[in-house]
Amino acid sequence: MPPGFHMEVAPMVSTVQVACPDCDLRSVAIERFLVHYCVDVDEYTVSFRCPVCERCASVRPDRTKVLLLITAGVPVRNWALPDELTDPKRAGHDPVAIDEDEWRERVDDALRDLAD
Numbered sequence: 001m002p003p004g005f006h007m008e009v010a011p012m013v014s015t016v017q018v019a020c021p022d023c024d025l026r027s028v029a030i031e032r033f034l035v036h037y038c039v040d041v042d043e044y045t046v047s048f049r050c051p052v053c054e055r056c057a058s059v060r061p062d063r064t065k066v067l068l069l070i071t072a073g074v075p076v077r078n079w080a081l082p083d084e085l086t087d088p089k090r091a092g093h094d095p096v097a098i099d100e101d102e103w104r105e106r107v108d109d110a111l112r113d114l115a116d
């Protein structure tokens with residue numbers, strides 16, 4: 001390959017047709033996407049920030065579409081499940097303990113305060 005020669009192997013994709021769940025937008029620029037790969041469960045998800053409503057959304061496309069996005073230049077971020085999930089001291093415990101009666105009482109109080 002001659003010096004300075006640049007070979008473009010990625011398809012020239014500038015937008016992706018995807019529906020924003022919060023508005024009617026159907027086309028999002030490729031720069032707004034990020035591929036997330038969970039190394040523990042070997043699954044890909046794709047997130048994007050809608051340019052109209054600015055909310056984030058995630059989709060779980062099939063691997064062929066994920067590979068197309070990666071080939072088009074979308075960055076990939078690896079992530080892992082928290083280690084605490086496999087810690088025997090912590091596994092099996094419900095981490096969120098809510099006293100439902102107290103919680104309902106507080107919600108009722110807050111609603112009464114709003115009504116006053």
Ligand SMILES: [Zn+2]
Pocket residue numbers: 020021022023024025050051052053054055
């Ligand atoms: Zn939107």
